[in-house]
Amino acid sequence: DIQMTQSPSSLSASVGDRVTITCRASQTIGISVNWYQQRPGKAPKLLIYAASSLQSRVPSRFSGSGSGTDFTLTISSLQLEDFATYHCQQSYTTPYTFGQGTKLEIK
Amino acid sequence: QVTLRESGPALVKPTQTLTLTCSFSGFSLSTSGMGVTWIRQPPGKALEWLARIDWDDDKYYSTSLRTRLTISKDTSKNQVVLTLTNTDPVDTATYFCARIWLAGSLEIDHWGQGTLVTVSS
Numbered sequence: 001d002i003q004m005t006q007s008p009s010s011l012s013a014s015v016g017d018r019v020t021i022t023c024r025a026s027q028t029i030g031i032s033v034n035w036y037q038q039r040p041g042k043a044p045k046l047l048i049y050a051a052s053s054l055q056s057r058v059p060s061r062f063s064g065s066g067s068g069t070d071f072t073l074t075i076s077s078l079q080l081e082d083f084a085t086y087h088c089q090q091s092y093t094t095p096y097t098f099g100q101g102t103k104l105e106i107k
Numbered sequence: 108q109v110t111l112r113e114s115g116p117a118l119v120k121p122t123q124t125l126t127l128t129c130s131f132s133g134f135s136l137s138t139s140g141m142g143v144t145w146i147r148q149p150p151g152k153a154l155e156w157l158a159r160i161d162w163d164d165d166k167y168y169s170t171s172l173r174t175r176l177t178i179s180k181d182t183s184k185n186q187v188v189l190t191l192t193n194t195d196p197v198d199t200a201t202y203f204c205a206r207i208w209l210a211g212s213l214e215i216d217h218w219g220q221g222t223l224v225t226v227s228s
Contacts, residue, residue, distance in 0.1 A: 001170050034214045036154075043203055043221055044154065049214035087154055091213035094167040096144075096156040 002026050002090050006099025012107040013078055021073045021102045023066075023088035032092035033071045035064055038101075039084045047086075048073060078104075109133035111143075111219035113204050119226050125194050129187040129204030129219060136162050136182050140210030143187040145178065147200040148221075155200075160187055161209060194226045 003026035013019050023033065031051035036044035046055045048064035051071055061076040075082055083106050088099040115127035127145070134141055145157040158178040159167045168176050177190045191198060201221040208216050 032213065034212070036215075043205075043218035044215075045218070046214055046216050049216075050212035053212070055214075055216070089154070089156075089215070094156075094159060095169050096159075098146075098154040098156065100153045 001095055002029065002092065002097050004088055004090055004097050004099040006088050006102055008102060009100060010103045010105065012105050014107045015078050015080060017078045019075050019078060019104065021086055021088075021104075023071045023073075023099050025069045025071070025090055025092075028068045029090050029092035031067050032090055033064070033066065034089045034091055035062075035073045036087045036089065037082075037084050038087060044087060080106075109206060109217040111204050111206065111217060113202055113219045113222040115202070115222055115224065117223060117225065119194050119198075119224060120228050121195055121226055123194055125191040125198070125224060125226075127189045127191075127202055127204075127222065127224070129189070131185050131187070131204075131206070131219075133217075134206060135185070136160075136180050136187070138162055140208065142207040142209045143180070143204060144207045144215060145187075145189045145202060145204050146215075147198075147202045149197070149200040152200075157202075158189060159207060196226045198224070198226045200224060 005024045033051045035048040038044040052064045086102045111131040142161045144159040160178045175192045203221045205215045205218040
């Protein structure tokens with residue numbers, strides 16, 4: 001199985017900050033990475049697919065980049081509603097695998 | 108509008124078989140490029156992918172759980188069923204079903220709200 005190593009596991013930041021979350025795959029996977037946001041008690045929500053494509057109706061402050069084994073999710077200017085947990089996922093091959101998640105907290 | 112909803116028992120005894128149903132609307136699993144997948148999340152832990160079934164009835168499973176999982180579909184009812192045999196307390200989790208867009212980048216674009224299943228005697 002492909003392992004997805006996500007870091008950091010938690011992050012404290014302030015409104016207006018720029019934050020970056022990274023995900024590293026255990027083998028090359030092209031651009032087959034998706035990013036999800038999950039608020040407490042809710043289902044994950046798709047933010048970014050194919051490493052850098054913004055899902056419909058997702059604010060443009062979210063962006064993704066990377067290819068091969070290293071991927072990043074960037075939030076350019078944090079808003080209050082962005083404090084949540086973020087997950088990366090590889091869709092290169094089944095079994096699909098997720099990172100361990102990054103909990104973004106208010107500083 | 109695409110919606111998915113999971114249903115099943117909230118409590119299961121160890122060694123029993125867990126059967127979960129995903130009822131969906133807004134798309135058809137008889138349409139080329141459509142798939143439904145199951146993911147679970149133990150309390151406070153990471154997401155774990157479980158299984159996928161495609162419009163053409165191809166099926167894929169988690170490596171560690173493949174001997175215990177079965178996924179099936181009833182296209183006429185717009186339902187997908189997941190069974191997990193020989194349950195254990197470590198199977199306690201919120202179980203999500205979701206649509207996966209096979210004709211795109213295999214992104215999971217619509218999720219159900221999830222159903223919490225507790226495995227306990």
